[in-house]
Every structure is written in C-alpha cells, then in structure tokens.
Amino acid sequence: MNVSTAPPLARLLEPIRDELARVEAEIMRMTSSRAAPLQALLDHVGKFAGKRLRPALTIVAGRMCGGVGPDHHTVGAIVELIHTATLVHDDILDESAMRRRVETVSHRVGNETAVLLGDYIFATCFKEAAALEDRFASRYLAEIVGVVCRGEILQVHHRHDVEMAEETYFRIIEDKTAALYAAALRCGAQLGGASAEQCDALASFGTKVGSAFQIVDDILDLTGEEDSVGKSLGTDLEKEKLTLPLLRLRERATPGDRERFAELVRSHDPENRREILGLLREYDAIESARTTARALVEAAHHELRAFPESAERNLLVQASGYVLARDR
C-alpha cells in the first residue's frame, strides 16, 4: 500500500468506535479511587490518553476470531493501562518533562510518587485480569509485563555499548514494545475462541508491527520536532541508547567516521546532534532503518494470509500503514 496516503488512525478506527467507548468506560472504572490524592494522580495520567491502538487490536482480533464480548473491553482496558503504567515509569527513566503534550507524572509530582503510581496501576491491571472468568489473560499478561521489563533492563544494560549487536537491538524492541502489541492481539483472539494457529498468526503480526512501530519511534527521536511529536526528543542520544539508525550508521561508516561517531555519541553534548544527523544523512542510515520497518510491516501482512478478506483484516493492514506514516 502507499504509505504516504495512509488515512488518519481515528478514521480507521471509526468502525469500532462503539467498542472503544466501552473500553474507555472500563478504563474509567479501573482508575477510580476514593483516596483523593490518588484520584488526582489518576486523573492527571488520564490526560496522556493516546490513540488506544492496543485495545483496538484486541477488539479487531476478537471480531476476526468469533466475536467480541465484555471481556474484550476489560482486557483492552487492561492492556492500555499496562501501557500507561510503563509510560509513567519510563518517564522516570528518561527524566522527561513532557509526554503527549502533558507534563509527566515524574516531573509534576516527583519520582517517588511516579514509581508508586505506576505500581498502583500495574496492580490494578493484575487485579482486573485475575477477576476474569477466562484464566488465560491473567497468566499471560503477567508474563508479558515481565517480558517488557526484561527488554527495558537489557536496554539499560547495553547503554553506552557502542558495539551492541543489531540482534540485541531487535531482541530489546521485541520485548519492550512488540510483546504488548502481540499480547493485545493474542488476548482478543483467544477470548473470541480462536484456534492456536489463528492466535499465533495474530500475535506474530503484532510482534512485527510492534517492532516496526519502535523503529519509527527511534527514528523520530533522532529526526523529529518536539512540537509535532509532542514529547521530549533526543533522549536516546543523550542516554547513549544505540537505536537502529545509529547501528546502521556504525555498520556503514568508514573507520574514521565510525570513530568520530563513537566520540560524538559518548560526548553527551547536545550540540553534536547536528553532526550526528549529518552522518546519518551521509550514510542513508535513517532510510536504511525505515526500509527495515517497511519490510517488517510487509512480513506482518503475510501473517494475515490465512484469514479471509474482511473489513477487520483490512483495518489491521491499514493500521500498520499508519505505523510507518506517523510523524508522532
């Protein structure tokens, strides 16, 4: 498909608007507390509300595999809140001031409260998952949160590692980002009563699209404008996080440029961002990373071949185009 003409996500999700409204009601229910200071924090976090892409995947997977019931709305809300909790904690890690044009919790009320609030939201997710009739989601989602944390721990571990293998990069983004996309789809399929093959195919679609999403995110952190992306940028370089464009630059550079690149990364000087961007352009490193993201999305489409043509299958294909086209 032609990526540059991808319709906005909101229009794509129009056919499942009513289902997403039910997910929203579940999110509101789960983030209610009688303790006023806690409610104030939960209300603030509510302002980060994103595109609800993950619950949309749960709904769509359900529709593709036997239908959507109330548990889909609950699980969609849980998956979204797991994502929210990781964002609250990520902002501590990144020391970011802004997230989706809203002040981060850590910046607003301090790291201590941000740690506790993230923990509280995680606990809420697990409580809600444990209350579902079907026991699958409860076991599986707790495992996935562990995988997400493992990916982030590996990422921190490999910071400053200018020699990090590309294989390690892909393992990290599969764990920290793609695993939750895969989980959103797998839960939706499983709750709909899908076969093991259908569950695996949709999860695999999620892994590939989720990895592509992270690659695009990493590109935007290097090349985007804060105004348009709506969050603090340049944090990867600041933290010496070697993302795919930087790894591609390292692979392609002459020994001299490679040495200069390592120096620039280690310098922590924001002034050097311009020179790094120059090198990225010179070696077509951004384009190389973008090509990999595109290939992942195409491979994801291939996972859908066993499903008959349908509005939902088409929505997944279009949504994956959005992942490539987005500028924020």
Next chain:
Amino acid sequence: MNVSTAPPLARLLEPIRDELARVEAEIMRMTSSRAAPLQALLDHVGKFAGKRLRPALTIVAGRMCGGVGPDHHTVGAIVELIHTATLVHDDILDESAMRRRVETVSHRVGNETAVLLGDYIFATCFKEAAALEDRFASRYLAEIVGVVCRGEILQVHHRHDVEMAEETYFRIIEDKTAALYAAALRCGAQLGGASAEQCDALASFGTKVGSAFQIVDDILDLTGEEDSVGKSLGTDLEKEKLTLPLLRLRERATPGDRERFAELVRSHDPENRREILGLLREYDAIESARTTARALVEAAHHELRAFPESAERNLLVQASGYVLARDR
C-alpha cells in the same frame, strides 16, 4: 509476656524450618532468568533476604487452619517477593544507600534499573499467583499490592504536613505495611480451608501486629544506630515524614516547643536531630508511641482467642513479642 526476654526469631521459627526451606526453593525458582544481566540483578536482590517473617505467617496460618500444602510454599514465596519488590522501589523513594547491610539496587545500578527490576519482580509474583489452582490468592494479592501503593502515595502526599492527623498516620501504616502481614496470614488460612471467621481473625491479627511493627520501625529510624539496624536511618526526619513519636511530641508540647518542633522538622538540618531527640525525651514521646505498639500487640493476641491452644498459636504470640523487642 515479658518482651525483653523474647527469644530470637530464628529460634522461634525452628519448628517450621522445613516448610521455610520449601518456600526458599520457590523463591529461587521464581527469581531465575536466562537473561544474564537480569539474573545478576536478581542475585543481588537475593542478598537482601530478610527474616522471612511473612512466609512464616502463611505457613503458621495454614497449620492452624487445616494444614499446609505446596500452594502455601508458593504463596509464601510470592508474599515475600512482593515485599522484596516494594523494598527495591522504596530504596528509590528513600534514596538509601544501604539495606540490610547490602548496597541498595538503586545505589548500585541506578534508579532506572531499580524501577524496572521492581516491576519485573511484581510481574513474576502476579504470574505465579495466576498459575495457582485456587483463584483467591491471585485476585486478593493484586488488590493488596494496590493497597500498599495507596498507603505509600498517601504518605508522600502528607510529607511536610506538620499538622497531619494521627488517624491519617494509622491509615498509612495499615495500608503500606500491615496489609501485607494480614495478606500473608489470610492466604495461609484460606488455602488451608479455614472458615471466614478464622480468616478474618488471623488477618486482623496481622493488621495489628503489622501496624505495631511499623511503629517500632519508625521509632528505630529516630533513635536507632545504623550499625545495629543495618540500614540508612534518620530518613524520615530528612523527608519531613511525621511518624508516631513526632506526632505524640507535637500533641504534648507547649505552644512554644511545638513551634520550635515545626521549625526543626522543616529545617532539614541533620544537626537538629539531637535537639529533636531531646524534645522527644522531654515529652516521653518515644515511650508513648511504644505504648501504642504494645497495646496493638495485645489487641492482636485477643484476635487469637477463638483458636485452641497450640504450638502455632503460641508461635504467633511469641513472634509478635519479637516485633516489639527487636532493635533492627
């Protein structure tokens, strides 16, 4: 009972040594990972291993209510690891360098990794709980983690609040500390097949003893010696955390001393600790807090009246004496 002659906890727990060894094996199993950087972190956290008081409560409650099975060992391990995860996150909050004579995770590898490691351990706990045949523990423990977080959030919210009500203090310590003691006992009873009355009585015992434990902890933070207690002290004053001895001092002080007290608390000057200790002595504020802890333990014993005399009931009584007598 005469508190000053309370036997050491290790001797008290001798009769359930074999059960605790099974809990230990479960903890080892749950904290194994094939990802080497993660395993190194889990090994470091293993060095914090405390007195295993919470799993001991699960075992004892099981024995008092129908017997102990493999699920008791699993739940005991989960409760202990929930406690461990909160410690890893607390050390970020407290910016402490030492915990049980071991360097804290946050001090050793930074706040980012400490946040993620705590999250990973929480996720592991919920995964293990969800895998149990009995669904009670899974739902209940997730709820309790939420309660613990809520208590800590309230505590941070009321910092610098020199006018905090005593009632708020008790709500905070019930949530942040006592809830997990109560949970350890309630799970043990429930898995043993106890009646609702038995479960409630043991949980209530846990709430009261857990609150007493926290009061003693708060006293030690003011009066203890770091060498003997084995963790960073004086952090409550540093953070303007109004604990029970300070609240009692505030209630009893003359208007002039009360004003001086508020000044001293707000000054953040470690040199002022000596003057605050002087005021605490002058108004018998430490002794007043200790009397409340003692009354809570006595009320806890009263909760055990419906259980017949047994070695296990006696162990609970003796363990609660340890809570009062401990100097670390």
